[in-house]
Amino acid sequence: MFVVDDVLISDDVVQAAFSCLLTACKGACCVQGASGAPLETSELAEIDAALVAVRDQLRPEALAVIEEEGAWEEVAPGHYATTCVGDAECVFVRYDGPVAKCAIQEAYHEGKVGFEKPISCHLYPIRITKLGDFEALNYEQIDICSPGRTCGAEQGIGLAEMLERPLTRKYGPDWYAQFLLMVRERRKVIGTPFQTQEEG
Numbered sequence: 001m002f003v004v005d006d007v008l009i010s011d012d013v014v015q016a017a018f019s020c021l022l023t024a025c026k027g028a029c030c031v032q033g034a035s036g037a038p039l040e041t042s043e044l045a046e047i048d049a050a051l052v053a054v055r056d057q058l059r060p061e062a063l064a065v066i067e068e069e070g071a072w073e074e075v076a077p078g079h080y081a082t083t084c085v086g087d088a089e090c091v092f093v094r095y096d097g098p099v100a101k102c103a104i105q106e107a108y109h110e111g112k113v114g115f116e117k118p119i120s121c122h123l124y125p126i127r128i129t130k131l132g133d134f135e136a137l138n139y140e141q142i143d144i145c146s147p148g149r150t151c152g153a154e155q156g157i158g159l160a161e162m163l164e165r166p167l168t169r170k171y172g173p174d175w176y177a178q179f180l181l182m183v184r185e186r187r188k189v190i191g192t193p194f195q196t197q198e199e200g
Contacts, residue, residue: 002186004171004182008135009136014192017153018148018162019148020148020162028144029124031089035084048071050115054106057103062092065083156195
């Protein structure tokens with residue numbers, strides 16, 4: 001583990017090969033889990049605003065949940081998540097054939113909203129945990145993401161590199177540059193089970 005500013009980073013993040021392969025996983029992370037997408041307090045208003053733009057793209061069963069429970073809920077004191085259809089299917093999921101996609105993200109790419117999606121979704125499979133004044137970044141390794149691990153290893157793409165955009169969105173470009181420098185130094189010490197692109 002190492003630290004960049006007040007952020008603790010697990011060596012699993014350093015060593016992991018990863019490149020999302022939506023055609024293989026079918027967006028399973030949007031429909032599986034213990035609850036909906038974790039939300040930061042600052043994102044609640046963004047979710048409400050995005051709902052106005054994407055409401056006509058959502059499924060009737062999702063709209064029924066939103067009508068009764070809202071688009072987000074407090075799952076524990078001070079902790080929020082999107083509401084779900086059934087056990088864990090985010091209300092913002094829409095299907096393109098068998099593939100689950102995020103209606104908010106699609107609206108963002110169409111220029112309809114300025115909020116891309118919850119940062120917890122953008123960072124996945126990294127999860128953020130609060131530890132006092134620190135945040136800890138841990139790599140959540142689950143079976144549904146095995147195609148992404150295989151793809152990353154074959155292409156020489158590290159998890160740290162794949163998540164450049166969301167990590168920059170969360171912590172800023174200067175933080176990401178320092179983080180990536182330290183990741184590459186750590187790899188020289190502890191190694192990786194794959195050859196990264198920067199190693200040639």
